[in-house]
Amino acid sequence: xxxxxxxxECVPNFSEGRDPEKIEHIVTPFRNRPGVRLVGTEPDxxxxxxxxxxxxxxxxxxxxxxxxxxxxxxxxxxTCHIGEHSRMGATDVIPFIPIRNMTTEDAxxxxxxxxxxxxxxxxxxxxxxxxxxxTPERRNLAKIRKGQxxxxxxxxxxxxxxxxxxxxxxxxxxxVTAVGARFPLIAYNxxxxxxxxxxxxxxxRAIRQSSGGFQYIKAxxxxxxxxxxxxxxxxxxxxxxxxxxxxMETVRMEAKRYGVPVLGSEIVGLAPMEALVDSVEYYxxxxxxxxxxxxxxxxxxx
Numbered sequence: 001x002x003x004x005x006x007x008x009e010c011v012p013n014f015s016e017g018r019d020p021e022k023i024e025h026i027v028t029p030f031r032n033r034p035g036v037r038l039v040g041t042e043p044d045x046x047x048x049x050x051x052x053x054x055x056x057x058x059x060x061x062x063x064x065x066x067x068x069x070x071x072x073x074x075x076x077x078x079t080c081h082i083g084e085h086s087r088m089g090a091t092d093v094i095p096f097i098p099i100r101n102m103t104t105e106d107a108x109x110x111x112x113x114x115x116x117x118x119x120x121x122x123x124x125x126x127x128x129x130x131x132x133x134x135t136p137e138r139r140n141l142a143k144i145r146k147g148q149x150x151x152x153x154x155x156x157x158x159x160x161x162x163x164x165x166x167x168x169x170x171x172x173x174x175x176v177t178a179v180g181a182r183f184p185l186i187a188y189n190x191x192x193x194x195x196x197x198x199x200x201x202x203x204x205r206a207i208r209q210s211s212g213g214f215q216y217i218k219a220x221x222x223x224x225x226x227x228x229x230x231x232x233x234x235x236x237x238x239x240x241x242x243x244x245x246x247x248m249e250t251v252r253m254e255a256k257r258y259g260v261p262v263l264g265s266e267i268v269g270l271a272p273m274e275a276l277v278d279s280v281e282y283y284x285x286x287x288x289x290x291x292x293x294x295x296x297x298x299x300x301x302x
Contacts, residue, residue: 007100008058008107009184010065011269014072015087017043017050022075027052029067035060042268046224048083049092051187053269055099058106062114065094069118069177077173078149084222088145088152089124090174096181107181108132115165115179122174125156125166129180134164141178142218149175186236186275187268188244189222190251193261197223200230203254207247208234214242214250229263239275245282273297 016022023043030038030052040053052068054061069091076090094114096107108131115126133139137160147155152175155161156168163176170176192200200221205211208219219234232251236242252262273291281289291297 004101006058006102006106007055008061008102008110009097009099009270010054010061010094011097012052012054012065012068012094013092014050014052014068014076015048015078015081015083015090015092016072016076017048017083018045019075023050025075026050026068026072029064029071030054033060033064036064040269044085044268046083046222046226047085048081049085049087051269058096058102058110061096062110062117065114066117066121069094069124070122073122073124073171073174078175079173081149084224086142086145086148088147088149088175089177090171091118091124091177092145093129093141094177094179095130096179097184098181104131104181111179111181115177118177118179119163119165122171123166124171124174125163125169125176127176127178128164129178130182132180135160138164141180144178152176183238184272186239186244186271188234188236188247188265189268190232190234190248190265191224191227191263192230192232192255193263194230194258195223195228196258196260197221197230199255199258199260200232203251204232204234206254207232207250214247216242217247236275239272239278243278243282244275245279248279 014026027041030036035057037055043050072090096110098107111132118124119126127144128134129138129141129144137143152170204219204221207213208217209215216238222231222233224231255262277291
């Protein structure tokens with residue numbers, strides 16, 4: 001009997017969002033590779049970061065990912081990197097998300113294989129995070145990244161912050177990388193019609209879990225200087241518990257306090273259909289709506 005085909009999603013974030021040639025060099029290992037499909041490359045100049053989305057067979061995706069880390073290490077130098085997004089590595093974070101015929105344990109095993117290979121091949125220290133974390137403190141990526149590239153040399157010397165793979169010394173230009181396994185999250189950003197980043201930060205504090213807001217929400221304020229506006233940027237780590245529409249409406253309500261309009265929003269990377277269906281159902285007031293009402297649901301195949 002043929003074994004069911006396994007599919008994994010990988011959404012690496014690289015610390016380069018401005019130079020198209022460098023970005024192409026980084027994503028080339030994902031192109032024209034058996035068992036791997038590159039489905040998204042989303043650079044952001046203000047963040048100076050690119051989010052890449054890849055689907056495919058687990059081993060093929062992992063091997064392509066390891067090669068892409070090498071490519072990023074060749075062209076990114078964090079000693080002269082400036083951007084709005086927090087970062088600690090040229091390849092900052094690599095999450096593996098089980099999509100089809102995979103368990104969380106399978107994704108964790110893939111994370112460990114990839115993290116070990118990255119360290120052995122390139123000398124980059126690696127932390128395991130989320131479901132692959134080796135201690136409770138390391139589940140939260142923000143705790144691992146705290147201090148960023150500049151503060152990481154001292155952090156690695158603290159007793160509790162030895163890397164899972166590698167020595168207590170950063171790669172001189174590529175820093176440190178986090179590799180993990182997780183449930184599909186939604187990277188969601190809401191644009192505000194002001195250039196006052198303090199307002200975005202205040203609203204972020206109102207909605208994020210760490211400040212007493214919604215569970216499963218991580219959020220912060222960011223200035224988008226090219227557009228002359230600010231953004232509430234967030235990760236919705238479990239859309240089943242706190243859906244997109246609830247977050248949007250809360251941000252809209254909080255923004256009214258300051259006389260600031262919500263200009264729009266964006267999803268970075270991919271989002272599960274279920275998460276979008278929930279918001280369509282809410283905003284249109286639909287009764288009994290579900291994925292089965294969407295034509296494309298019945299067209300999906302391997």
